[in-house]
Amino acid sequence: MDTNTASASLTAKDFKSDVKPVWCPGCGDFGVLSSMTKVLAELGLRPENVAVISGIGCSSRIPAYLNCYGFHGVHGRALPLAIGLKVSRPDLTVVVTGGDGDGFSIGGNHFLHACRRNVDLTYIVMDNQVYGMTKGQASPTTEANWAKGKLTPGGPGINPFYPLVIALASGANYIARCSSGDPNGTAKVLAEAIAHPGFSFVQILSPCVTFRPEQREWKKVMRPSPVEPTDDPARAARRLMSDDGLNTGPLYIGSRKPYQPELKASVTDLADLEREFAV
Amino acid sequence: MSAPESAGSGSKLIATVEDLLAHAREMEAEAAERYDDLADQMEVHNNHEVARLFRKLAAIEAKHIAAVEALGDGLELPELKPWEYAWKNESPEAPEVDEVHYLMTPYHVISIALEHEKQAVDFFDGVVANSTDSRLRETAEHLAEEERGHVRLLEEWLARFPEPDAGWDEDPDPPYMHE
Numbered sequence: 442m443d444t445n446t447a448s449a450s451l452t453a454k455d456f457k458s459d460v461k462p463v464w465c466p467g468c469g470d471f472g473v474l475s476s477m478t479k480v481l482a483e484l485g486l487r488p489e490n491v492a493v494i495s496g497i498g499c500s501s502r503i504p505a506y507l508n509c510y511g512f513h514g515v516h517g518r519a520l521p522l523a524i525g526l527k528v529s530r531p532d533l534t535v536v537v538t539g540g541d542g543d544g545f546s547i548g549g550n551h552f553l554h555a556c557r558r559n560v561d562l563t564y565i566v567m568d569n570q571v572y573g574m575t576k577g578q579a580s581p582t583t584e585a586n587w588a589k590g591k592l593t594p595g596g597p598g599i600n601p602f603y604p605l606v607i608a609l610a611s612g613a614n615y616i617a618r619c620s621s622g623d624p625n626g627t628a629k630v631l632a633e634a635i636a637h638p639g640f641s642f643v644q645i646l647s648p649c650v651t652f653r654p655e656q657r658e659w660k661k662v663m664r665p666s667p668v669e670p671t672d673d674p675a676r677a678a679r680r681l682m683s684d685d686g687l688n689t690g691p692l693y694i695g696s697r698k699p700y701q702p703e704l705k706a707s708v709t710d711l712a713d714l715e716r717e718f719a720v
Numbered sequence: 721m722s723a724p725e726s727a728g729s730g731s732k733l734i735a736t737v738e739d740l741l742a743h744a745r746e747m748e749a750e751a752a753e754r755y756d757d758l759a760d761q762m763e764v765h766n767n768h769e770v771a772r773l774f775r776k777l778a779a780i781e782a783k784h785i786a787a788v789e790a791l792g793d794g795l796e797l798p799e800l801k802p803w804e805y806a807w808k809n810e811s812p813e814a815p816e817v818d819e820v821h822y823l824m825t826p827y828h829v830i831s832i833a834l835e836h837e838k839q840a841v842d843f844f845d846g847v848v849a850n851s852t853d854s855r856l857r858e859t860a861e862h863l864a865e866e867e868r869g870h871v872r873l874l875e876e877w878l879a880r881f882p883e884p885d886a887g888w889d890e891d892p893d894p895p896y897m898h899e
Contacts, residue, residue: 461760466758467819467821468818475757475817479802483801483802622809624810625803628802648818651894
């Protein structure tokens, strides 16, 4: 990581790592990767001041493809890891990335409480409504009648999880939806989300072209929301009641104070820290 | 693979030669970067013939960046944020991420590139049609003519490759890369 050009402005390319993505060609996550490199450059951030934390799944591979600090963590546990990092290093820009299975099923409880706790970080969920890495099972956001999953003949038969509704009800301080088919528009929303204090949640609909090829149609039907975002949770909730899941842009921009505990004296010697964990 | 929507609709926003050249530079830069990304994807999936072709297109687009910068020599071009571009979504010249398949052939690559060069022509033609500034119109006409040259070249290239048979993307044993 080059830290010697502190005064030079970086480009999106500077935030790409040398690791070539192994995603299927056509995957929406490529569009999200493009948005992320663009926004990190546009915000004037330095790679050494950014940490991207993920769980497990296709989309959770994204830290490896970025030139900044990253942690490819345990399935569903990216949020607690990121919260720990942010409260101990509030100077860092912390971004959490993952998919709908990782975030809403395996890590579902962490999602609720991360919204409640309102630590100043940004959570990006690349939602393709399927478990792609394990070859196409229904996920929490899959429609009840999606009949192509081999484990759920006839469809999962249960209501999907509504991420924006849950985020709003649980206290997230910035809530938005984007399309991976519009990387530049998504970059704008991510810039707002990262800059906004508190817990920002951005759902990005990102097609799985292998197991949900019909999702290629998303880019034709998703459109900017016709209404401006609100700071009134009740108004945001009413909008979600008539939302078809295809409106993009920020929905809710709150003003809750982020959670940040007072830091104790920092550890200067690693050996001191190790002694605290001695058994 | 379907062509994206026409990307020329935003060209009314361009009011000066500086605006136009800043957009032209970003148009080529986004295309060069995307072609490089697509080459990487095809290398990962062992489609080396297509990877080489994408890489070649990336190199050509990179040369176009230099050509646009030369046109703007002495001018102060504005720095645009990605969401400030006059076009809808991405650069008219950049293929979208979902336009590719790991079994695609050179025919598909050239077809995609041709489609996007045509969109670039439409974009610059849109600037010409929506401007009364003679200097701006002249520069946009020049850029449109450059893009028309690329269209002609790609049409010649496309004629060298036969259209693949239906079912070219069928794979009874598809790769699975992740674990």
